[in-house]
Amino acid sequence: MQLRPILSSLTRHKLTAFLLILQVTFTCAIVCNVMFMIATRTSQMRLPSGIAENELAMIDSVGIDATENPLVRHEQDLVALRGIAGVKSAVVVDALPLNRDNWTNGITTVPDADTHVGASAYNGTPGELQTLGLHLIEGRDFQADEYIAEDVPHGYKGIDTVPVTIVTRALAEQLFPGQSALGKDIYASGTHPTRIVGVVDHMLRPALRDPATNEYAMLFPMKPDDSEVTYVMRTAPHDRERVLKEASAVLVRLNGNRILKSPQTFTQVRDSYFHRDQTMVGLLLAAGLGLLFVTALGIAGLANFWVQQRRRQIGVRRALGATRGDILRYFQTENFLIVSGGIVLGMALAFALNLTLMKFYELPRLPFYYLPIGALALWALGQLAVLGPALRAAAVSPVVATRSV
Secondary structure (H helix, E strand, C coil): CCHHHHHHHHHCCHHHHHHHHHHHHHHHHHHHHHHHHHHHHHHHHCCCCCCCHHHEEEEEEEECCCCCCHHHHHHHHHHHHHCCCCEEEEEEECCCCCCCCCCEEEEECCCCCCCCEEEEEEEECCCHHHHHCCCEEEECCCCHHHCEECCCHHHCCCCCCCCEEEEEHHHHHHHCCCCCCCCCEEEECCCCEEEEEEEECCCCCCCCCCHHHCCCEEEECEECCCCEEEEEEEECHHHHHHHHHHHHHHHHHHCCCEEEEEEEEHHHHHHHHCHHHHHHHHHHHHHHHHHHHHHHHHHHHHHHHHHHHCHHHHHHHHHCCCCHHHHHHHHHHHHHHHHHHHHHHHHHHHHHHHHHHHHHHCCCCCCCCHHHHHHHHHHHHHHHHHHHHHHHHHCCCHHHHHHCC
C-alpha cells in the first residue's frame, strides 16, 4: 500500500482530518485518565479490611445520663450481649475500619523527633482481636493487666500512658524497614515509650486517603470510657440481622437513657463508605463509553462522507485493476494514520491532564502502561468504525462508479 496517495488525499481535506485528529486526541487523553481513575477507585473498594467482615454486627450507643459510669455500663452491656443466642463474642470499640471515626497519632521511633508517621489509633475492650477477626502474624494479644481506661487529658487519644501496642504489618515495615518490629519502642508526642507486642497482617484505617498509608494503624489496650461507643458482635453471617434486632432490644431494656444509632452489619458499613466511589465509577464508565461511542460515530460518519465523495476515484481505481481488498485497505490505512496522529497528541495531553488532576484532586500519577492500552483501544475502535464504510466502498462496481460521474 502506497502512503503517498493517502497523504495527498488527506492534505486536500486538511480541516476535516484535523477535526477528527482533534477528537481522537481528546478522547485518548480523557479515556486514559478515566480508565486509571476507574481502576484506582475499584482497587480501593476491594481493599481487604483485615477483619471478619461477613460476621460482624455493630450498634452505636450514646448515653444521656451524665451521672452514669460508662465503664460499668459497658461491662454490663457486654455481658448481656454475649448472652444472645449466636453471639460468639462482643467488645466495645471507639472506631472501626471504614467507619470514618479517625484518630491519628504522630509516631516516631525516637523521642521528640521532628518527623513522624501518621497512624490511626484503635481502642477497645479485651477480646478485640478475636472479635474483629484480626490475624496476628507476630507476637501476642494484650494481657488483662495491660488494659487501662481511656482517660487522657483533654480527650486526646494518644499513647503517652499506654505501655504496649499492636501495629499493622504496613506500619511496622514503615517504622522499622528490614527488621522485626516486635519488642521495639515507639513514641507519640513525647518521651514515653510504648512497646510493640504484636503485629497484625491487615487492618484498614477508618478513613482512607493515601493508598501508601491506608494500613498505617495500631491498637491500644485502652477501654473506651466515653458515653458514645460502638458495640461489636461477632456471629454467623446468617444470624447478623436477627442479632442486631435482639441486641437493640437488650440494650434498651438494660438502660433506656441512651440513644441507639446505626444498627448495621459491617457489610453495610463498607457499602456506605464506598457508595460515592461506586457512583463515581458508574459515572466515569458511562462518560468514557459515551465518548468512545461519539468518536466511533465521528469516524464512521466521516468515512461514509468520503466514500460518497470518492466514488469516481474508487471506480477509476477498480477499472485500473484495484481489487476490493485494495480499496478496503486504503480506507483502513487512512483511518489508521488519522487515529495515530490523534493518539500521539492524546498521549501528551493525557499526561498534562493527569498532572492537573494530581495537583487539584490528589490523584496518583498515571502509569505509563495506560497509554499503549488506550492507543490499542482507539486503533481497534477506529478500524471497527471504518470497516462498514470501507466494505461499502470496496463493493462499488467499476461500471456503476464511472457512470455516476
